[in-house]
Amino acid sequence: MIAKVIVDVAVNQTDRVFDYLVPAEFEDAIVPGMRVNVSFGPRKVQGFVLATDDHTDYDRGKLKPLAELIDLYPPLTEELLELSKWIKDDTLSFHISVLKSMLPAAMRAKYQKKLSLKSPEILNELPLSLQQFFKDDKEIENWDEWRKQANDEDKKQMMKAVKDGVLSVTPLVMTNETKKKQMVVFTEKTSQELAQASETLTARAEKQKKLLAYFSENLATHEKIPLVQLLDRAGVSRQTVQEMVKKGLLIKAEQVVDRDPYEGRTFEQSQPLTLMDEQQQALDPILSSLLEERHETFLLRGVTGSGKTEIYLQAIDYALKKGKEAIVLVPEISLTPQMVTRFKGRFGSRVAVLHSALSKGEKYDEWLKIREGKVDVAVGARSAIFAPFENLGIVIIDEEHETSYKQEEVPRYHARQVAIKRGQFYNCPVILGSATPSLESYARAQKGVYHLLTMEKRVNDVQMPQVSLVDMREELRNGNRSMFSNQLLSAIQDRKDKQEQTVLFLNRRGYSTFIMCRDCGYVAECPHCDISLTYHRSNQSLQCHYCGHIETIPSICPECSSDSIRFFGTGTQKVEEEILKIFPEIRVIRMDVDTTRRKGSHEKLLQQFGEGKGDILLGTQMIAKGLDFPNITLVGVLAADSMLHLPDFRSSERTFQLLTQVSGRAGRHEKTGEVLVQTYTPDHYSIMDVKSHDYLSFFDKEMNIRKQGGYPPYYFLVIIHVSDEQLDRVVSVTEKITGFLKNHLSTETMIYGPVASAIPRIKDRYRYQCMIKYKVEPKLTETLQEVIKTYQGEMARTGLAITIDTNPYMML
DNA sequence: AGCACGCCGACT
């Protein structure tokens, strides 16, 4: 038997199957989708079995046998293997990169080199300084790691010893998919036997008697108790337990436990809510698609607070009743406790949550529950789209317009496309939900490619919040130079008086604190990147967000020696300070990367706010979504247009989506909500349409602009990034690529470039790009592959880097 | 990617 294997060597030349002989002992066990260890050239690597058959085009006599099977059970299903082929073609990634990204991080191979003494008796052949590392059978577990922290002399000696054959290097392939283990204690004796044993103990053995008594009173024979728990409950020490183990009365053992990240938390069981007419009308077509086992993509556009989640829940419930499984994708930042609680509350322990805040091990455990069929709902961020279900009944993508569904590293897949592929395979519906659908999706729904479902009303006929625009130019003219308009200040005061809550939203994107000289206009910039340095208050430094360069804050301008050098821009910390200056008695809960870094702090802050322990919730992106507190009646947006002018054709769309999203936080229940949007461009359509809650109007205007500019959804995009330390090479390579594309692609396709990227230099590397806009281009993949092939040698030898992004989201 | 093979310069 022959196995077709994709090896874990991510380069162009090895991006194809390699044939291996399957040793007779593995023939019955081997299944496509399993990981295997194979020798590949002179080394050992991991690989994935794509298929097994009896055929090979290679010289049979030269085939190597595969070394070992890693899995008892294939982590990837046949369907996921097929899917991986489509993704690698679509995104021009290496097959191995796609396969690896389908698995939880804990299962991805780690390669290390172990350094050990050839034989123990030659220890004294080593230089004296190195002997400490190898005496008493010691070894260096991770040679690459060791080299990073060792001094040069030791390193040199060590390498010489390897060369002289005193030390040997053993390559290891490993993973860390270990399940959590805990020590448990149990007894094989009956309680009578324990009581008898207790009497034979001396009078001084008080603790031992106590321990035995605890066992005979509380635990049945063979019943296991975790060691930590036992110590706590019986009130004895480890030594006492150890003593009893020695005497053969108790037995200690290691046991694998299921790590449940939500252990110990109870979720109140929720029942399906009665749907409003509009909701029912949206749900019905989904249910019939489920009933008829027909693939269909639905675009559910429902205004904020229209009850989309309830529709998801009921659709899933229906799928589960048919014995099928469900995947729910939620944007990373909105994987809030509130969302998890709703799913856990309805489906209880049938839900696995793949949360970015979980540890590698916890994620692996959740993944395993899916693979082993212990759960039938997976809720998670982007990568949860690869949940290894085998009888998928429905896929839901909440906040479908979110850009985080596009992976920005290789493989650059979009979860929406992957979801539809899986839906087609399983003949099941895919639901894309959003209050502000992406232009791509809504255009498809209009064309009838997706089935459009609309909900214009909020649940219980709650009114949409009143949105007012505050013209900050006007404020400036009236002498208000602060970041708060008078209107916003009095509204905050008003809520404080009424004991209602306020959400203040600061959009940090394209808006950071930088340092500038007021006399000569000097701006502190990174010496390695073409970008200004950001002021970090916590350690009083200037940092580059792209390369991590840190420097101290100059007290005088390095250019003109003036001392009027100062900070510009606004951060959440600054806003908090300013608020407290104006309203010293107001309680502000600030949520940003700094205050939510610690695990669980996100949740904690929201809980505090929910309990009314704060008057104002101040934050960035992360507060825009999903929060639902009845007492929020005011939402203030400090700088609505801060990202409107980013060099990205989606900036208007993002502005509209984000503002609509934050506005939706206000007045979701009995109390009506008010939204104040501060802006310097109040007549921009993306801001005006937020005021009138008019998605369709925004859609039409934006579509027009996309049509004129030749952007999606009218055209498809591909961006080719080229970077290198030498500017002339970047330019010439990009030029050649552009020319090549012009010669090989159809005449209707537009090719732009070479142009410098929006940030022309990062980490001392120059960056150029070339953009392709096309409608139909059957030769695209082939042509792009040709480009990669042409430069693969140069990329391997030198620092030249070329990356291709099909359907890019990051234009920078 | 790694690693071996292989063909030209400065050294015991």
Next chain:
DNA sequence: GTCGGCGTGCTC
């Protein structure tokens, strides 16, 4: 005469 530089090519 040999050690070692890194260009080239292969890995079932």
